[in-house]
Amino acid sequence: MMSGNALRDLNALPTFERKNDSSSKGNITKPCNGNTIENFEEHQKKRPVSVDINGGETVNSGVEVANLEVEYIESENLSDLEDVDTCLKKLLAGLDSKDWVLVVEALNNVRRLSIFHKEAMHSMLGDLIPLVVKSLKNPRSAVCKTAIMTSADIFSAYNDDLIDSLDPLLLQLLLKSSQDKRFVCEAAERALEAMTTSVSPMLLLPKLQPYVKNRNPRIRAKASMCFSHSVPRLGVEGIKEYGIDKLIQVAASQLSDQLPASREAARTLLLELQTVYEKSHGLSTTISEHPEMDTWENFCQSKLSPLSAQAVLRATNIPREGLVIGS
Structure with a gap:
Protein backbone atom coordinates (compact mmCIF):
# COMPACT_ATOMS: atom_id res chain seq x y z
CA MET A 1 0.00 0.00 0.00
CA MET A 2 1.29 3.41 -0.90
CA SER A 3 2.03 5.97 1.75
CA GLY A 4 -0.04 9.14 2.06
CA ASN A 5 2.82 11.22 0.65
CA ALA A 6 3.19 9.00 -2.42
CA LEU A 7 -0.53 9.16 -3.08
CA ARG A 8 -0.53 12.95 -2.86
CA ASP A 9 2.41 13.07 -5.28
CA LEU A 10 0.56 10.74 -7.60
CA ASN A 11 -2.60 12.81 -7.60
CA ALA A 12 -0.55 15.93 -8.36
CA LEU A 13 0.98 14.44 -11.52
CA PRO A 14 -0.34 16.14 -14.66
CA THR A 15 -1.98 13.95 -17.27
CA PHE A 16 0.65 14.59 -19.90
CA GLU A 17 3.22 12.96 -17.62
CA ARG A 18 1.21 9.74 -17.32
CA LYS A 19 2.14 7.30 -20.05
CA ASN A 20 0.38 4.19 -21.29
CA ASP A 21 1.50 2.51 -24.48
CA SER A 22 -2.02 1.56 -25.47
CA SER A 23 -3.50 5.01 -24.91
CA SER A 24 -4.35 7.38 -27.75
CA LYS A 25 -3.72 11.11 -27.70
CA GLY A 26 -6.65 13.43 -27.37
CA ASN A 27 -6.35 16.56 -29.44
CA ILE A 28 -6.97 19.57 -27.19
CA THR A 29 -5.27 22.18 -29.32
CA LYS A 30 -7.69 22.33 -32.26
CA PRO A 31 -8.79 25.90 -33.03
CA CYS A 32 -12.28 26.79 -31.89
CA ASN A 33 -14.83 26.37 -34.71
CA GLY A 34 -18.09 26.13 -32.80
CA ASN A 35 -17.88 22.36 -32.34
CA THR A 36 -17.06 20.43 -29.20
CA ILE A 37 -13.45 19.56 -28.57
CA GLU A 38 -12.14 16.72 -30.69
CA ASN A 39 -12.12 13.35 -28.91
CA PHE A 40 -14.02 14.88 -26.01
CA GLU A 41 -15.83 11.58 -25.48
CA GLU A 42 -12.43 9.96 -25.00
CA HIS A 43 -11.74 12.59 -22.36
CA GLN A 44 -14.74 11.34 -20.43
CA LYS A 45 -13.49 7.74 -20.41
CA LYS A 46 -11.48 7.15 -17.27
CA ARG A 47 -9.70 4.08 -15.93
CA PRO A 48 -6.84 3.10 -13.63
CA VAL A 49 -3.43 3.60 -15.23
CA SER A 50 0.22 3.03 -14.44
CA VAL A 51 2.25 6.19 -14.02
CA ASP A 52 5.88 7.15 -13.53
CA ILE A 53 6.75 8.61 -10.13
CA ASN A 54 9.95 10.53 -9.47
CA GLY A 55 11.25 9.75 -12.93
CA GLY A 56 11.54 6.01 -12.48
CA GLU A 57 9.26 4.15 -10.10
CA THR A 58 6.15 2.85 -11.87
CA VAL A 59 3.07 1.91 -9.87
CA ASN A 60 -0.61 1.36 -10.54
CA SER A 61 -2.35 4.43 -9.29
CA GLY A 62 -5.68 2.88 -8.46
CA VAL A 63 -7.21 6.25 -9.38
CA GLU A 64 -9.05 7.26 -12.53
CA VAL A 65 -7.59 9.88 -14.82
CA ALA A 66 -8.42 11.27 -18.23
CA ASN A 67 -6.80 9.40 -21.11
CA LEU A 68 -5.30 12.54 -22.65
CA GLU A 69 -1.94 14.06 -23.36
CA VAL A 70 -1.13 17.71 -23.93
CA GLU A 71 0.77 19.06 -26.90
CA TYR A 72 2.44 22.40 -26.24
CA ILE A 73 2.55 24.44 -29.45
CA GLU A 74 5.19 27.14 -29.89
CA SER A 75 3.85 30.55 -30.88
CA GLU A 76 5.27 30.45 -34.39
CA ASN A 77 3.50 27.12 -35.04
CA LEU A 78 0.03 28.22 -33.96
CA SER A 79 -2.57 28.25 -36.74
CA ASP A 80 -5.16 30.95 -37.28
CA LEU A 81 -8.72 30.59 -36.05
CA GLU A 82 -11.50 29.33 -38.28
CA ASP A 83 -14.27 31.39 -36.66
CA VAL A 84 -13.07 34.44 -34.72
CA ASP A 85 -16.51 35.69 -33.69
CA THR A 86 -17.55 32.32 -32.25
CA CYS A 87 -14.31 32.01 -30.32
CA LEU A 88 -14.63 35.51 -28.88
CA LYS A 89 -18.14 34.73 -27.65
CA LYS A 90 -17.03 31.50 -25.97
CA LEU A 91 -13.62 32.66 -24.79
CA LEU A 92 -14.37 33.85 -21.23
CA ALA A 93 -16.66 30.91 -20.52
CA GLY A 94 -13.96 28.52 -21.71
CA LEU A 95 -11.31 30.12 -19.52
CA ASP A 96 -13.62 29.91 -16.50
CA SER A 97 -14.65 26.31 -17.18
CA LYS A 98 -14.22 23.58 -14.57
CA ASP A 99 -13.07 21.24 -17.34
CA TRP A 100 -9.31 21.62 -17.63
CA VAL A 101 -9.33 20.45 -21.26
CA LEU A 102 -11.65 23.27 -22.25
CA VAL A 103 -9.51 25.73 -20.28
CA VAL A 104 -6.39 24.67 -22.19
CA GLU A 105 -8.24 24.98 -25.49
CA ALA A 106 -9.45 28.47 -24.51
CA LEU A 107 -5.92 29.52 -23.50
CA ASN A 108 -4.56 28.42 -26.85
CA ASN A 109 -7.30 30.40 -28.55
CA VAL A 110 -6.25 33.46 -26.53
CA ARG A 111 -2.78 32.93 -27.94
CA ARG A 112 -4.15 32.72 -31.49
CA LEU A 113 -6.21 35.84 -31.00
CA SER A 114 -3.19 37.69 -29.62
CA ILE A 115 -1.11 36.74 -32.63
CA PHE A 116 -3.62 37.02 -35.47
CA HIS A 117 -6.48 39.20 -34.18
CA LYS A 118 -5.17 41.26 -31.27
CA GLU A 119 -7.42 44.24 -31.98
CA ALA A 120 -10.51 42.03 -31.79
CA MET A 121 -9.58 40.90 -28.28
CA HIS A 122 -8.21 44.21 -27.00
CA SER A 123 -11.45 45.32 -25.33
CA MET A 124 -11.64 42.01 -23.42
CA LEU A 125 -8.24 42.31 -21.72
CA GLY A 126 -9.69 43.59 -18.44
CA ASP A 127 -11.88 40.49 -18.09
CA LEU A 128 -9.39 38.11 -19.65
CA ILE A 129 -6.27 38.75 -17.57
CA PRO A 130 -7.82 37.65 -14.21
CA LEU A 131 -8.83 34.35 -15.82
CA VAL A 143 -3.14 24.28 -17.54
CA CYS A 144 -0.37 26.17 -15.76
CA LYS A 145 2.21 25.82 -18.53
CA THR A 146 -0.30 26.73 -21.26
CA ALA A 147 -1.25 29.81 -19.22
CA ILE A 148 2.42 30.75 -18.98
CA MET A 149 2.81 30.46 -22.76
CA THR A 150 -0.37 32.52 -23.12
CA SER A 151 1.13 35.23 -20.90
CA ALA A 152 4.20 35.44 -23.13
CA ASP A 153 2.07 35.88 -26.25
CA ILE A 154 -0.08 38.51 -24.53
CA PHE A 155 3.05 40.48 -23.55
CA SER A 156 4.32 40.38 -27.12
CA ALA A 157 1.00 41.52 -28.52
CA TYR A 158 -0.15 44.19 -26.09
CA ASN A 159 3.05 45.66 -24.64
CA ASP A 160 2.36 48.67 -22.40
CA ASP A 161 -1.41 48.22 -22.66
CA LEU A 162 -1.03 45.53 -19.98
CA ILE A 163 0.67 47.72 -17.40
CA ASP A 164 -2.45 48.25 -15.27
CA SER A 165 -3.03 44.48 -15.16
CA LEU A 166 0.62 43.47 -14.86
CA ASP A 167 1.00 42.98 -11.08
CA PRO A 168 -0.90 39.68 -10.68
CA LEU A 169 0.66 38.25 -13.85
CA LEU A 170 4.15 39.27 -12.73
CA LEU A 171 3.74 37.74 -9.29
CA GLN A 172 2.59 34.39 -10.65
CA LEU A 173 5.32 34.24 -13.28
CA LEU A 174 7.99 34.99 -10.67
CA LEU A 175 6.54 32.24 -8.48
CA LYS A 176 6.38 29.73 -11.33
CA SER A 177 9.91 30.53 -12.47
CA SER A 178 11.08 29.82 -8.91
CA GLN A 179 9.49 26.41 -8.37
CA ASP A 180 10.92 22.94 -8.82
CA LYS A 181 9.33 21.57 -12.03
CA ARG A 182 11.89 22.37 -14.66
CA PHE A 183 9.57 22.52 -17.67
CA VAL A 184 7.32 24.98 -15.81
CA CYS A 185 10.30 27.08 -14.67
CA GLU A 186 11.70 27.26 -18.18
CA ALA A 187 8.36 28.34 -19.65
CA ALA A 188 7.97 31.01 -16.95
CA GLU A 189 11.48 32.31 -17.60
CA ARG A 190 10.66 32.67 -21.30
CA ALA A 191 7.48 34.55 -20.41
CA LEU A 192 9.44 36.90 -18.15
CA GLU A 193 11.91 37.47 -20.97
CA ALA A 194 9.01 38.34 -23.28
CA MET A 195 7.79 40.77 -20.64
CA THR A 196 11.14 42.55 -20.29
CA THR A 197 11.47 42.96 -24.06
CA SER A 198 7.84 44.02 -24.64
CA VAL A 199 6.95 46.36 -21.77
CA SER A 200 8.63 49.77 -21.59
CA PRO A 201 11.38 49.69 -18.93
CA MET A 202 10.25 53.03 -17.52
CA LEU A 203 6.92 51.39 -16.65
CA LEU A 204 8.28 47.94 -15.82
CA LEU A 205 11.13 48.79 -13.43
CA PRO A 206 8.86 50.25 -10.70
CA LYS A 207 6.79 47.07 -10.91
CA LEU A 208 9.86 44.88 -10.51
CA GLN A 209 11.60 46.85 -7.75
CA PRO A 210 9.49 45.56 -4.81
CA TYR A 211 10.19 41.96 -5.83
CA VAL A 212 13.94 42.60 -5.83
CA LYS A 213 13.52 42.91 -2.04
CA ASN A 214 11.10 39.98 -1.67
CA ARG A 215 11.56 37.65 1.31
CA ASN A 216 11.76 34.64 -1.01
CA PRO A 217 15.37 34.46 -2.30
CA ARG A 218 14.35 32.72 -5.53
CA ILE A 219 11.82 35.42 -6.34
CA ARG A 220 14.48 38.04 -5.58
CA ALA A 221 16.84 36.33 -8.00
CA LYS A 222 14.33 36.18 -10.85
CA ALA A 223 13.24 39.76 -10.27
CA SER A 224 16.86 40.93 -10.15
CA MET A 225 17.56 39.25 -13.48
CA CYS A 226 14.52 40.93 -15.07
CA PHE A 227 15.55 44.26 -13.57
CA SER A 228 19.09 43.91 -14.90
CA HIS A 229 17.84 43.01 -18.38
CA SER A 230 15.40 45.94 -18.48
CA VAL A 231 17.76 48.77 -17.51
CA PRO A 232 19.85 48.77 -20.73
CA ARG A 233 16.64 49.32 -22.70
CA LEU A 234 16.28 52.70 -21.01
CA GLY A 235 19.23 54.13 -22.88
CA VAL A 236 21.38 56.96 -21.53
CA GLU A 237 18.57 59.51 -21.44
CA GLY A 238 16.19 57.03 -19.85
CA ILE A 239 18.72 56.22 -17.14
CA LYS A 240 19.16 59.93 -16.55
CA GLU A 241 15.39 60.34 -16.19
CA TYR A 242 14.94 57.28 -13.97
CA GLY A 243 17.94 58.17 -11.82
CA ILE A 244 21.30 56.42 -11.91
CA ASP A 245 21.56 56.91 -8.15
CA LYS A 246 18.34 54.90 -7.65
CA LEU A 247 19.56 52.17 -9.94
CA ILE A 248 22.96 51.86 -8.30
CA GLN A 249 21.28 51.52 -4.90
CA VAL A 250 19.08 48.68 -6.18
CA ALA A 251 22.08 46.87 -7.63
CA ALA A 252 24.23 47.42 -4.54
CA SER A 253 21.56 45.87 -2.32
CA GLN A 254 21.78 42.61 -4.29
CA LEU A 255 25.55 42.19 -4.21
CA SER A 256 25.39 40.41 -0.87
CA ASP A 257 22.34 38.28 -1.70
CA GLN A 258 22.49 34.61 -0.76
CA LEU A 259 21.80 33.37 -4.30
CA PRO A 260 24.50 33.61 -6.99
CA ALA A 261 21.90 34.57 -9.63
CA SER A 262 21.01 37.72 -7.71
CA ARG A 263 24.65 38.67 -7.23
CA GLU A 264 25.46 38.09 -10.90
CA ALA A 265 22.46 40.18 -11.99
CA ALA A 266 23.66 42.96 -9.70
CA ARG A 267 27.19 42.86 -11.15
CA THR A 268 25.82 42.95 -14.70
CA LEU A 269 23.67 45.96 -13.86
CA LEU A 270 26.53 47.79 -12.13
CA LEU A 271 28.83 47.32 -15.12
CA GLU A 272 26.12 48.75 -17.35
CA LEU A 273 25.69 51.74 -15.04
CA GLN A 274 29.42 52.28 -14.85
CA THR A 275 29.70 52.33 -18.64
CA VAL A 276 26.84 54.81 -18.97
CA TYR A 277 28.21 57.01 -16.19
CA GLU A 278 31.69 57.20 -17.64
CA LYS A 279 30.35 58.01 -21.12
CA SER A 280 28.09 60.75 -19.89
CA HIS A 281 28.86 62.80 -16.82
CA GLY A 282 25.74 64.84 -17.40
CA LEU A 283 23.55 62.31 -15.60
CA SER A 284 23.63 64.42 -12.43
CA THR A 285 23.68 68.18 -11.92
CA THR A 286 25.72 67.61 -8.79
CA ILE A 287 28.43 65.92 -10.82
CA SER A 288 28.61 68.67 -13.41
CA GLU A 289 28.93 71.34 -10.71
CA HIS A 290 31.72 69.47 -8.93
CA PRO A 291 34.26 68.07 -11.42
CA GLU A 292 36.21 66.46 -8.61
CA MET A 293 33.35 63.99 -8.24
CA ASP A 294 33.38 62.93 -11.92
CA THR A 295 35.07 59.60 -11.29
CA TRP A 296 32.99 56.45 -10.85
CA GLU A 297 34.67 55.84 -7.51
CA ASN A 298 33.69 59.23 -6.12
CA PHE A 299 30.17 58.89 -7.46
CA CYS A 300 29.70 55.53 -5.70
CA GLN A 301 31.08 56.88 -2.45
CA SER A 302 28.75 59.88 -2.62
CA LYS A 303 25.61 57.79 -3.18
CA LEU A 304 26.23 54.69 -1.06
CA SER A 305 27.31 53.75 2.42
CA PRO A 306 31.05 53.06 2.77
CA LEU A 307 30.55 49.28 2.82
CA SER A 308 28.19 49.29 -0.15
CA ALA A 309 30.46 51.61 -2.12
CA GLN A 310 33.42 49.33 -1.44
CA ALA A 311 31.43 46.28 -2.62
CA VAL A 312 30.30 48.06 -5.79
CA LEU A 313 33.80 49.22 -6.66
CA ARG A 314 35.16 45.74 -6.07
CA ALA A 315 32.46 44.24 -8.33
CA THR A 316 33.05 46.73 -11.14
CA ASN A 317 36.86 46.81 -10.96
CA ILE A 318 37.46 43.05 -11.10
CA PRO A 319 36.23 42.57 -14.70
CA ARG A 320 38.40 45.45 -15.91
CA GLU A 321 41.46 44.09 -14.11
CA GLY A 322 40.80 40.74 -15.76
CA LEU A 323 40.76 42.37 -19.20
CA VAL A 324 44.07 44.10 -18.51
CA ILE A 325 45.71 40.89 -17.35
CA GLY A 326 44.45 38.97 -20.34
CA SER A 327 45.44 41.62 -22.89
Whole structure:
Protein backbone atom coordinates (compact mmCIF):
# COMPACT_ATOMS: atom_id res chain seq x y z
CA MET A 1 0.00 0.00 0.00
CA MET A 2 1.29 3.41 -0.90
CA SER A 3 2.03 5.97 1.75
CA GLY A 4 -0.04 9.14 2.06
CA ASN A 5 2.82 11.22 0.65
CA ALA A 6 3.19 9.00 -2.42
CA LEU A 7 -0.53 9.16 -3.08
CA ARG A 8 -0.53 12.95 -2.86
CA ASP A 9 2.41 13.07 -5.28
CA LEU A 10 0.56 10.74 -7.60
CA ASN A 11 -2.60 12.81 -7.60
CA ALA A 12 -0.55 15.93 -8.36
CA LEU A 13 0.98 14.44 -11.52
CA PRO A 14 -0.34 16.14 -14.66
CA THR A 15 -1.98 13.95 -17.27
CA PHE A 16 0.65 14.59 -19.90
CA GLU A 17 3.22 12.96 -17.62
CA ARG A 18 1.21 9.74 -17.32
CA LYS A 19 2.14 7.30 -20.05
CA ASN A 20 0.38 4.19 -21.29
CA ASP A 21 1.50 2.51 -24.48
CA SER A 22 -2.02 1.56 -25.47
CA SER A 23 -3.50 5.01 -24.91
CA SER A 24 -4.35 7.38 -27.75
CA LYS A 25 -3.72 11.11 -27.70
CA GLY A 26 -6.65 13.43 -27.37
CA ASN A 27 -6.35 16.56 -29.44
CA ILE A 28 -6.97 19.57 -27.19
CA THR A 29 -5.27 22.18 -29.32
CA LYS A 30 -7.69 22.33 -32.26
CA PRO A 31 -8.79 25.90 -33.03
CA CYS A 32 -12.28 26.79 -31.89
CA ASN A 33 -14.83 26.37 -34.71
CA GLY A 34 -18.09 26.13 -32.80
CA ASN A 35 -17.88 22.36 -32.34
CA THR A 36 -17.06 20.43 -29.20
CA ILE A 37 -13.45 19.56 -28.57
CA GLU A 38 -12.14 16.72 -30.69
CA ASN A 39 -12.12 13.35 -28.91
CA PHE A 40 -14.02 14.88 -26.01
CA GLU A 41 -15.83 11.58 -25.48
CA GLU A 42 -12.43 9.96 -25.00
CA HIS A 43 -11.74 12.59 -22.36
CA GLN A 44 -14.74 11.34 -20.43
CA LYS A 45 -13.49 7.74 -20.41
CA LYS A 46 -11.48 7.15 -17.27
CA ARG A 47 -9.70 4.08 -15.93
CA PRO A 48 -6.84 3.10 -13.63
CA VAL A 49 -3.43 3.60 -15.23
CA SER A 50 0.22 3.03 -14.44
CA VAL A 51 2.25 6.19 -14.02
CA ASP A 52 5.88 7.15 -13.53
CA ILE A 53 6.75 8.61 -10.13
CA ASN A 54 9.95 10.53 -9.47
CA GLY A 55 11.25 9.75 -12.93
CA GLY A 56 11.54 6.01 -12.48
CA GLU A 57 9.26 4.15 -10.10
CA THR A 58 6.15 2.85 -11.87
CA VAL A 59 3.07 1.91 -9.87
CA ASN A 60 -0.61 1.36 -10.54
CA SER A 61 -2.35 4.43 -9.29
CA GLY A 62 -5.68 2.88 -8.46
CA VAL A 63 -7.21 6.25 -9.38
CA GLU A 64 -9.05 7.26 -12.53
CA VAL A 65 -7.59 9.88 -14.82
CA ALA A 66 -8.42 11.27 -18.23
CA ASN A 67 -6.80 9.40 -21.11
CA LEU A 68 -5.30 12.54 -22.65
CA GLU A 69 -1.94 14.06 -23.36
CA VAL A 70 -1.13 17.71 -23.93
CA GLU A 71 0.77 19.06 -26.90
CA TYR A 72 2.44 22.40 -26.24
CA ILE A 73 2.55 24.44 -29.45
CA GLU A 74 5.19 27.14 -29.89
CA SER A 75 3.85 30.55 -30.88
CA GLU A 76 5.27 30.45 -34.39
CA ASN A 77 3.50 27.12 -35.04
CA LEU A 78 0.03 28.22 -33.96
CA SER A 79 -2.57 28.25 -36.74
CA ASP A 80 -5.16 30.95 -37.28
CA LEU A 81 -8.72 30.59 -36.05
CA GLU A 82 -11.50 29.33 -38.28
CA ASP A 83 -14.27 31.39 -36.66
CA VAL A 84 -13.07 34.44 -34.72
CA ASP A 85 -16.51 35.69 -33.69
CA THR A 86 -17.55 32.32 -32.25
CA CYS A 87 -14.31 32.01 -30.32
CA LEU A 88 -14.63 35.51 -28.88
CA LYS A 89 -18.14 34.73 -27.65
CA LYS A 90 -17.03 31.50 -25.97
CA LEU A 91 -13.62 32.66 -24.79
CA LEU A 92 -14.37 33.85 -21.23
CA ALA A 93 -16.66 30.91 -20.52
CA GLY A 94 -13.96 28.52 -21.71
CA LEU A 95 -11.31 30.12 -19.52
CA ASP A 96 -13.62 29.91 -16.50
CA SER A 97 -14.65 26.31 -17.18
CA LYS A 98 -14.22 23.58 -14.57
CA ASP A 99 -13.07 21.24 -17.34
CA TRP A 100 -9.31 21.62 -17.63
CA VAL A 101 -9.33 20.45 -21.26
CA LEU A 102 -11.65 23.27 -22.25
CA VAL A 103 -9.51 25.73 -20.28
CA VAL A 104 -6.39 24.67 -22.19
CA GLU A 105 -8.24 24.98 -25.49
CA ALA A 106 -9.45 28.47 -24.51
CA LEU A 107 -5.92 29.52 -23.50
CA ASN A 108 -4.56 28.42 -26.85
CA ASN A 109 -7.30 30.40 -28.55
CA VAL A 110 -6.25 33.46 -26.53
CA ARG A 111 -2.78 32.93 -27.94
CA ARG A 112 -4.15 32.72 -31.49
CA LEU A 113 -6.21 35.84 -31.00
CA SER A 114 -3.19 37.69 -29.62
CA ILE A 115 -1.11 36.74 -32.63
CA PHE A 116 -3.62 37.02 -35.47
CA HIS A 117 -6.48 39.20 -34.18
CA LYS A 118 -5.17 41.26 -31.27
CA GLU A 119 -7.42 44.24 -31.98
CA ALA A 120 -10.51 42.03 -31.79
CA MET A 121 -9.58 40.90 -28.28
CA HIS A 122 -8.21 44.21 -27.00
CA SER A 123 -11.45 45.32 -25.33
CA MET A 124 -11.64 42.01 -23.42
CA LEU A 125 -8.24 42.31 -21.72
CA GLY A 126 -9.69 43.59 -18.44
CA ASP A 127 -11.88 40.49 -18.09
CA LEU A 128 -9.39 38.11 -19.65
CA ILE A 129 -6.27 38.75 -17.57
CA PRO A 130 -7.82 37.65 -14.21
CA LEU A 131 -8.83 34.35 -15.82
CA VAL A 132 -5.31 33.83 -17.20
CA VAL A 133 -3.98 34.50 -13.68
CA LYS A 134 -6.47 31.95 -12.35
CA SER A 135 -5.07 29.41 -14.81
CA LEU A 136 -1.52 30.23 -13.73
CA LYS A 137 -2.54 29.18 -10.22
CA ASN A 138 -4.06 25.91 -11.43
CA PRO A 139 -2.36 22.89 -9.83
CA ARG A 140 -2.60 20.94 -13.07
CA SER A 141 0.67 21.46 -14.89
CA ALA A 142 -0.93 21.30 -18.35
CA VAL A 143 -3.14 24.28 -17.54
CA CYS A 144 -0.37 26.17 -15.76
CA LYS A 145 2.21 25.82 -18.53
CA THR A 146 -0.30 26.73 -21.26
CA ALA A 147 -1.25 29.81 -19.22
CA ILE A 148 2.42 30.75 -18.98
CA MET A 149 2.81 30.46 -22.76
CA THR A 150 -0.37 32.52 -23.12
CA SER A 151 1.13 35.23 -20.90
CA ALA A 152 4.20 35.44 -23.13
CA ASP A 153 2.07 35.88 -26.25
CA ILE A 154 -0.08 38.51 -24.53
CA PHE A 155 3.05 40.48 -23.55
CA SER A 156 4.32 40.38 -27.12
CA ALA A 157 1.00 41.52 -28.52
CA TYR A 158 -0.15 44.19 -26.09
CA ASN A 159 3.05 45.66 -24.64
CA ASP A 160 2.36 48.67 -22.40
CA ASP A 161 -1.41 48.22 -22.66
CA LEU A 162 -1.03 45.53 -19.98
CA ILE A 163 0.67 47.72 -17.40
CA ASP A 164 -2.45 48.25 -15.27
CA SER A 165 -3.03 44.48 -15.16
CA LEU A 166 0.62 43.47 -14.86
CA ASP A 167 1.00 42.98 -11.08
CA PRO A 168 -0.90 39.68 -10.68
CA LEU A 169 0.66 38.25 -13.85
CA LEU A 170 4.15 39.27 -12.73
CA LEU A 171 3.74 37.74 -9.29
CA GLN A 172 2.59 34.39 -10.65
CA LEU A 173 5.32 34.24 -13.28
CA LEU A 174 7.99 34.99 -10.67
CA LEU A 175 6.54 32.24 -8.48
CA LYS A 176 6.38 29.73 -11.33
CA SER A 177 9.91 30.53 -12.47
CA SER A 178 11.08 29.82 -8.91
CA GLN A 179 9.49 26.41 -8.37
CA ASP A 180 10.92 22.94 -8.82
CA LYS A 181 9.33 21.57 -12.03
CA ARG A 182 11.89 22.37 -14.66
CA PHE A 183 9.57 22.52 -17.67
CA VAL A 184 7.32 24.98 -15.81
CA CYS A 185 10.30 27.08 -14.67
CA GLU A 186 11.70 27.26 -18.18
CA ALA A 187 8.36 28.34 -19.65
CA ALA A 188 7.97 31.01 -16.95
CA GLU A 189 11.48 32.31 -17.60
CA ARG A 190 10.66 32.67 -21.30
CA ALA A 191 7.48 34.55 -20.41
CA LEU A 192 9.44 36.90 -18.15
CA GLU A 193 11.91 37.47 -20.97
CA ALA A 194 9.01 38.34 -23.28
CA MET A 195 7.79 40.77 -20.64
CA THR A 196 11.14 42.55 -20.29
CA THR A 197 11.47 42.96 -24.06
CA SER A 198 7.84 44.02 -24.64
CA VAL A 199 6.95 46.36 -21.77
CA SER A 200 8.63 49.77 -21.59
CA PRO A 201 11.38 49.69 -18.93
CA MET A 202 10.25 53.03 -17.52
CA LEU A 203 6.92 51.39 -16.65
CA LEU A 204 8.28 47.94 -15.82
CA LEU A 205 11.13 48.79 -13.43
CA PRO A 206 8.86 50.25 -10.70
CA LYS A 207 6.79 47.07 -10.91
CA LEU A 208 9.86 44.88 -10.51
CA GLN A 209 11.60 46.85 -7.75
CA PRO A 210 9.49 45.56 -4.81
CA TYR A 211 10.19 41.96 -5.83
CA VAL A 212 13.94 42.60 -5.83
CA LYS A 213 13.52 42.91 -2.04
CA ASN A 214 11.10 39.98 -1.67
CA ARG A 215 11.56 37.65 1.31
CA ASN A 216 11.76 34.64 -1.01
CA PRO A 217 15.37 34.46 -2.30
CA ARG A 218 14.35 32.72 -5.53
CA ILE A 219 11.82 35.42 -6.34
CA ARG A 220 14.48 38.04 -5.58
CA ALA A 221 16.84 36.33 -8.00
CA LYS A 222 14.33 36.18 -10.85
CA ALA A 223 13.24 39.76 -10.27
CA SER A 224 16.86 40.93 -10.15
CA MET A 225 17.56 39.25 -13.48
CA CYS A 226 14.52 40.93 -15.07
CA PHE A 227 15.55 44.26 -13.57
CA SER A 228 19.09 43.91 -14.90
CA HIS A 229 17.84 43.01 -18.38
CA SER A 230 15.40 45.94 -18.48
CA VAL A 231 17.76 48.77 -17.51
CA PRO A 232 19.85 48.77 -20.73
CA ARG A 233 16.64 49.32 -22.70
CA LEU A 234 16.28 52.70 -21.01
CA GLY A 235 19.23 54.13 -22.88
CA VAL A 236 21.38 56.96 -21.53
CA GLU A 237 18.57 59.51 -21.44
CA GLY A 238 16.19 57.03 -19.85
CA ILE A 239 18.72 56.22 -17.14
CA LYS A 240 19.16 59.93 -16.55
CA GLU A 241 15.39 60.34 -16.19
CA TYR A 242 14.94 57.28 -13.97
CA GLY A 243 17.94 58.17 -11.82
CA ILE A 244 21.30 56.42 -11.91
CA ASP A 245 21.56 56.91 -8.15
CA LYS A 246 18.34 54.90 -7.65
CA LEU A 247 19.56 52.17 -9.94
CA ILE A 248 22.96 51.86 -8.30
CA GLN A 249 21.28 51.52 -4.90
CA VAL A 250 19.08 48.68 -6.18
CA ALA A 251 22.08 46.87 -7.63
CA ALA A 252 24.23 47.42 -4.54
CA SER A 253 21.56 45.87 -2.32
CA GLN A 254 21.78 42.61 -4.29
CA LEU A 255 25.55 42.19 -4.21
CA SER A 256 25.39 40.41 -0.87
CA ASP A 257 22.34 38.28 -1.70
CA GLN A 258 22.49 34.61 -0.76
CA LEU A 259 21.80 33.37 -4.30
CA PRO A 260 24.50 33.61 -6.99
CA ALA A 261 21.90 34.57 -9.63
CA SER A 262 21.01 37.72 -7.71
CA ARG A 263 24.65 38.67 -7.23
CA GLU A 264 25.46 38.09 -10.90
CA ALA A 265 22.46 40.18 -11.99
CA ALA A 266 23.66 42.96 -9.70
CA ARG A 267 27.19 42.86 -11.15
CA THR A 268 25.82 42.95 -14.70
CA LEU A 269 23.67 45.96 -13.86
CA LEU A 270 26.53 47.79 -12.13
CA LEU A 271 28.83 47.32 -15.12
CA GLU A 272 26.12 48.75 -17.35
CA LEU A 273 25.69 51.74 -15.04
CA GLN A 274 29.42 52.28 -14.85
CA THR A 275 29.70 52.33 -18.64
CA VAL A 276 26.84 54.81 -18.97
CA TYR A 277 28.21 57.01 -16.19
CA GLU A 278 31.69 57.20 -17.64
CA LYS A 279 30.35 58.01 -21.12
CA SER A 280 28.09 60.75 -19.89
CA HIS A 281 28.86 62.80 -16.82
CA GLY A 282 25.74 64.84 -17.40
CA LEU A 283 23.55 62.31 -15.60
CA SER A 284 23.63 64.42 -12.43
CA THR A 285 23.68 68.18 -11.92
CA THR A 286 25.72 67.61 -8.79
CA ILE A 287 28.43 65.92 -10.82
CA SER A 288 28.61 68.67 -13.41
CA GLU A 289 28.93 71.34 -10.71
CA HIS A 290 31.72 69.47 -8.93
CA PRO A 291 34.26 68.07 -11.42
CA GLU A 292 36.21 66.46 -8.61
CA MET A 293 33.35 63.99 -8.24
CA ASP A 294 33.38 62.93 -11.92
CA THR A 295 35.07 59.60 -11.29
CA TRP A 296 32.99 56.45 -10.85
CA GLU A 297 34.67 55.84 -7.51
CA ASN A 298 33.69 59.23 -6.12
CA PHE A 299 30.17 58.89 -7.46
CA CYS A 300 29.70 55.53 -5.70
CA GLN A 301 31.08 56.88 -2.45
CA SER A 302 28.75 59.88 -2.62
CA LYS A 303 25.61 57.79 -3.18
CA LEU A 304 26.23 54.69 -1.06
CA SER A 305 27.31 53.75 2.42
CA PRO A 306 31.05 53.06 2.77
CA LEU A 307 30.55 49.28 2.82
CA SER A 308 28.19 49.29 -0.15
CA ALA A 309 30.46 51.61 -2.12
CA GLN A 310 33.42 49.33 -1.44
CA ALA A 311 31.43 46.28 -2.62
CA VAL A 312 30.30 48.06 -5.79
CA LEU A 313 33.80 49.22 -6.66
CA ARG A 314 35.16 45.74 -6.07
CA ALA A 315 32.46 44.24 -8.33
CA THR A 316 33.05 46.73 -11.14
CA ASN A 317 36.86 46.81 -10.96
CA ILE A 318 37.46 43.05 -11.10
CA PRO A 319 36.23 42.57 -14.70
CA ARG A 320 38.40 45.45 -15.91
CA GLU A 321 41.46 44.09 -14.11
CA GLY A 322 40.80 40.74 -15.76
CA LEU A 323 40.76 42.37 -19.20
CA VAL A 324 44.07 44.10 -18.51
CA ILE A 325 45.71 40.89 -17.35
CA GLY A 326 44.45 38.97 -20.34
CA SER A 327 45.44 41.62 -22.89
